[in-house]
Amino acid sequence: MTDMYHPDSAYVSWRTGQNGLTTFDLYTRKAPFGGAYLLVAGIEAAVEFAQSFRYTDDELKFLAHIRDYDSAFLDELAELRFTGELLAIPEGSIAFPHEPILRVTAPFREAILLEAGLLQAVGLSTLIATKASRIVYAAEQGHPRRVSEFAFRRAQEPMTVARAAYIGGCSSTSLLNAAYEYRLPATGTVPHALIEMYPTEQQAFEAIAEAYNRYTLLLDTYDARRAILTAIEVGLRSQETLGHTLAAVRLDSGDLVADTIYVREQLDKAGLHSVRILASGDLDEWKIQELLQAGAAIDSFGVGTALGSGAGSVERQIEGGSLGTVYKEAWYVDEIGTEYPKIKIAGAKSTWPGKKEIYRHPNWQEDVIQLSHEPRPDNYHRLLKPIMRNGEIVPGSLPPLSEIRELAQYNLNLLPEHYRQLTVEDPYPVRFSEGLQSLRKQAIEMVGSSNLNDSKLA
Structure with a gap:
């Protein structure tokens, strides 16, 4: 679970004896x-990946087959385990661009071999959790509405998606394996194929109503407006004869605004005020917002593709599909204890050197990124928490999923409203301390001086 250039980089490090403590x-x-x-x-x-990282005998044989590595290097890889330190912004917390979500300090070869796995673990989950929180926010305008995660069939990493979507506020998952593994509520309705299997829609509805004490009927297989009348007839009869309850109806296509308004009117006329209307079908946060602003009578949503893929919006020219996380060297301590700030100079992609901390104003007025030795700003609270020390998990640093979800909803409620909007004009203020700015200037000067000396030698 690395890219090819990670063991290649580790090999160069090994050959030249460069393996200092790196952040x-x-x-x-x-x-x-x-x-x-x-x-x-x-x-x-990410922690599980770091803790379990190791090479098996078969993997080392494969590496030896595709690269002419020295056997002594492969022997080192056989014994390699992560022995370093991880600090992280806890799951369920709010972060902003440029803030280190993870700070990794370890011998260079350990740290570089973990790069891609850590990026994949944090990048995908954070993307999906953020997407879910936006969808839930759009759905809750006016009054609370539940969002169910329906992403399994379209998600590249369905278990990761289900877990992250739950952190983001989704009420349930359609994926039974995720419900089992993470103890999540599992929900689902019925497919069009089940309705089509019966000679008539009424027979299909009756079969469903007879099978379950509480059930949902799918209305748009043929004609949603005709189907709701059939659903009401079946629902009233099943309640009278069997004591079974029509809990919800689902629409997956068509004019969701006009059709849901019509369906709500018919349900209310029949006295079925408690029957919920569920909408699904290629929805995302922007479409949900538009539906509700147009007056759609929808009580809950099922969202699949956009959530499972972390999609943006082609119509709105908004990127999605990847968070774009990066993993950049910031500090190096060589074998004799000399410390060096590390920086990449590349315009907007230039990095910030040094071991950093992040502090947040108690009223969300700003975050400050600063060097770890700089004093904490008064009344600000620290965001990075220790997760691993000496390669071991810090006790109590990995709370259960239920607590992570609770923390996420708490933090999202604290986030000032204008930063929760689907599109923002002014970003949240993240300030770099004077000490950090000074170190960056120093690091740039050091790099320029070193390169100048190298060119003179050449």
């Missing part, structure tokens, strides 16, 4: 989907 920052340069924030997730997966 890397994992962060993103911008918030996804045109929003302001990131909802952090995937820290537990």
Whole structure:
């Protein structure tokens, strides 16, 4: 679970004897989907990856087959385990661009071999948790509405999606394996194929009503407006004769605004005020917002593709599909204890050197990124928490999923309203301390001086 260039880099490090204690920052340069924030997730997966990282005999044989590595290097890889330190912004916390979500300090070869796995773990989960929080926010305008995660059939990493979507506020998952593994509520309705199997829609509805004490009927297989009349007839009869309850109806296509308004009117006329209307079908946060602003009578949503893929919006020219997390070297201590700030100079992609801390104003007026030895600003609270020390998990640092979800909803409620909007004009203020800015200037000068000396030698 590395890219090819990670063992290649480790080999060069091994051959030249360069394996000092190195600090890397994992962060993103911008918030996804045109929003302001990131909802952090995937820290537990990152820790599990770091703790379990090792090479098997078969994997080492494969490496020896594809690269002419020295056998002594492969012997080192056979014994390699992560022995370093991980600090992280806890899952369920709010983060902003440029803030290190993970701070990794370890011998260079350990830190570089973990790069891609850590990026994948944190990047995907944070992308999906953030997407879910936006969808739930759009759905809850006016009054609470539940969002069910229906992403399994379209998600590249369905278990990760289900877990992250739950952190982001989704009420349930359609994926039974995720419900089992993470103890999540499992929900589902029925497919069009079940309705089509019966000679008539009424017979299909009756079969469903007879099978379950509480059931949902799918209305748009043929004609939603005709189907609701059949559903009401079946629902009233099943309640009278069997005591079974029509809990909800679902629409997956058509004119969701006009059709849901019509369906609501018919249900209310029949006295079925408690029957919920569920909408699904290629929905995302922007479409949900538009439906509700147009007056659609929808009580809950099922969202699949856009959530499972972390999609942006082609119509709105908003990127999606990846968080764009990066993993950049920031500090190096060589074998004799000399410390060096590390920096990449590349315009907007230039990095910030040094071992960092992040502090947040108690009223969300700003975050400050500063060097770890600089004093904490008065009344600000620290965001990075220790997760691993000496390669071991810090006790109590990985809370259960239920607590992560609770923390996420608490933090999202604290986030000022204008930063929760689907599209923001002004980003949340993240300030770099004077000490950090000074170190960056120093690091740039050091790099320029070194390169100048190298060119003279050449």
